[in-house]
Amino acid sequence: MRLVLLGPPGAGKGTQAARLATELAVPAISTGDIFRANVSEGTELGREAQAFMDAGEYVPDTVTNAMVRDRLAADDARGGFLLDGYPRTTAQVAELDRMLDADGSSLDAVVELTVDTDEVVKRLAQRATEQHRSDDGEAVQRHRLEVYAAQTAPLVDVYAGRGLLRPVDGLGEVAEVTRRILAALGRG
Numbered sequence: 001m002r003l004v005l006l007g008p009p010g011a012g013k014g015t016q017a018a019r020l021a022t023e024l025a026v027p028a029i030s031t032g033d034i035f036r037a038n039v040s041e042g043t044e045l046g047r048e049a050q051a052f053m054d055a056g057e058y059v060p061d062t063v064t065n066a067m068v069r070d071r072l073a074a075d076d077a078r079g080g081f082l083l084d085g086y087p088r089t090t091a092q093v094a095e096l097d098r099m100l101d102a103d104g105s106s107l108d109a110v111v112e113l114t115v116d117t118d119e120v121v122k123r124l125a126q127r128a129t130e131q132h133r134s135d136d137g138e139a140v141q142r143h144r145l146e147v148y149a150a151q152t153a154p155l156v157d158v159y160a161g162r163g164l165l166r167p168v169d170g171l172g173e174v175a176e177v178t179r180r181i182l183a184a185l186g187r188g
């Protein structure tokens with residue numbers, strides 16, 4: 001299965017991605033996690049990404065696309081993958097299309113985790129307390145939601161137009177949301 005997980009910050013993508021990866025036996029590839037790992041290891045990529053992340057901005061497409069291209073070329077992603085947090089811009093959609101076209105594959109589905117804004121704000125506040133992420137301050141959180149609305153929300157229509165979109169209610173118990181996603185994928 002080749003899947004994309006879409007949804008605003010705080011929708012529970014990371015939590016669900018880890019669970020789905022186990023259920024579907026594909027690697028969960030989180031661009032945010034890869035960037036954070038590079039920041040903490042002090043790599044060149046981490047240095048390039050950090051200022052954007054701390055400001056709640058997207059890392060430039062050229063940097064992000066190159067990183068995903070490398071990651072998808074790894075052996076464990078050949079038979080399928082679950083992308084968490086990529087693509088996030090229409091330019092990234094086009095780039096992912098090119099990567100998949102190049103090896104004759106394509107996406108099977110795009111799961112959109114839906115949650116209302118009040119709930120997302122509550123969850124982000126909780127995560128800020130629990131995880132001490134440097135991009136989880138209140139002003140940055142608000143900005144991340146604005147960036148999502150402007151740059152990533154339009155992807156919902158793009159994938160709906162291709163018949164790939166599977167909207168799933170992200171509100172509820174973690175296990176229940178996983179069950180809904182698997183059902184939406186016909187794996188329930």
Ligand code: AMP
Nearest residue numbers: 031032052053057058059064085086088
């Ligand atoms: P996440 O953990 O998915 O919320 O990502 C954390 C941060 O990493 C984002 O706010 C961006 O700064 C950066 N990031 C992650 N994925 C992408 C992407 N696909 N495009 C650009 N920036 C990204």
